[in-house]
Amino acid sequence: MYRKYLSGRTVALILFVLNGISILFGITLISLGIVYIVDHGNMFEVVGSSLYTSGVYMLIFLGLVITIIALCGYIAADRENICLIVSYIFILGLLALLLFISGIMILSFRSSLGDSSKNLMIDSLRSHYGRHGIITDAWNLVQRNLRCCGVDDSGWSIYNGSWWDMIVNSDLYETNTKLSESSLFYLFVPESCCAKKLDGLTGWPTDIYRDKKRxxxxxxxxxxxxxxxxxxxxxxxxxxxxxxxxINNYAKPLGILALIACVILGKASGGDFLYKPNCTKQKRRSYDSSRLDNSSKQSHV
Incomplete structure (x- = not known):
């Protein structure tokens, strides 16, 4: 009798620990997802693919749901309500599946940057940079933060003939014409392609350009x-x-974190499954003991 009670308490303790870990992972997924969207969301506009951002938004949503469901799991385990525990097991299994899908989406985005993505970047830079605010801001953010210019290495000529080139280098005195490339006022690249001076202590770029005119x-x-x-x-x-x-540096840990959370949810779901029959046995034993007490009282009467 004592061993059965001890095993039931052990399963309950494991269940509570797994639920606690699920809450921590849920909060972690929400925090990291928000940080990625706020700090790096615009970077992926230049690629023309929503695969990465969709995966991150799914992680934020699932992190919120995991936190709420894990709290409900505490209540279900404390009250030993079979219906709540069965529903909890089903929802945890579904969340584990969705987390697995979102993790695969983020990890697969790393290998999706091929020739098609490169062509989308070229089209975005030539046809939309300087024309649409979101694309322009995204490209400026990428070129400043990643210290790059254009699409290919030494690919400054991509701006020649682009929408940005026709607007910035338009001739003020003749309509539908642009300045000659030999003009001293002709701009070959936007200022986001220009290198900035580095801070001597941190090594990070400052707000001062080395030589913007050059x-x-x-x-x-x-x-x-x-x-x-x-x-x-x-x-x-x-x-x-x-x-x-x-993307290789940042998408891999986020995708792996989603897969780890998927495994933890699977373990928590398994712990609930073990806990459910134990609750049933305890309730059945309490029900049988109450019947015996009632019958003994009636016999004495």
Missing amino acids: CQTWQYGPPNKRNGPHNDAIYYAGCFESLRSY
């Missing part, structure tokens, strides 16, 4: 020419490879 208008080398004297005022790296390495 970056945007230099005629004797980059960005006007692919080859020539080195121009330390402009970024040489292309944003496609920089963005790919950035």
Whole structure:
């Protein structure tokens, strides 16, 4: 009798611990998802793919649901309500499946950056940069934070003939024409392609450009020419490879965290499944003992 009671208490303790871990993971998923959306959400507009952001939004939603459901699991286990526990097991299994799907979505986004994504970036930069505010802000954010310019390495010429080029370098005196590339006022690249001075202590870029005029208008080398004297005022790296390495660094831990949470939910669901028959046995024993007490009282009477 004591062993059965002890095993029931052990299962209950394991269940409470797993529910506590589920709550912690739910809060962690919500926090990380919000940080990724706020700090890095616009970066993925330049790729033209919603796979990553959809996975992150799903993680935020699931983290919120996990926290609420785990709290309900405490109540169900404390009251030993069979209907609540069965419903809790079913919902945990469903959440584990959805977490697995969202983790796979985020991890698969790392390998989805191929030629199609590169072509979307080229089209986005040439046709929409400087025309639509969201795309322009996203590209400026990517080029500043990742210290890159254009799509390919040394690919400053992608701006030549783009929508941004036609607007910024338009001739004020002749309609539908733009300045000659030999003009001293012709801008080859936007200022987000220009390198900034680094802080001596932190190593992070400051708000001061090294030489913005040399970056945007230099005629004797980059960005006007692919080859020539080195121009330390402009970024040489292309944003496609920089963005790919950035995603590899950040998407992998977030996707793995989702899969770990999936495993924990599966364990919690299994703990509830073990706890359910134990509650049934305890209730049945209490019911049988009450019947025996009543029958004994009646016999004495």
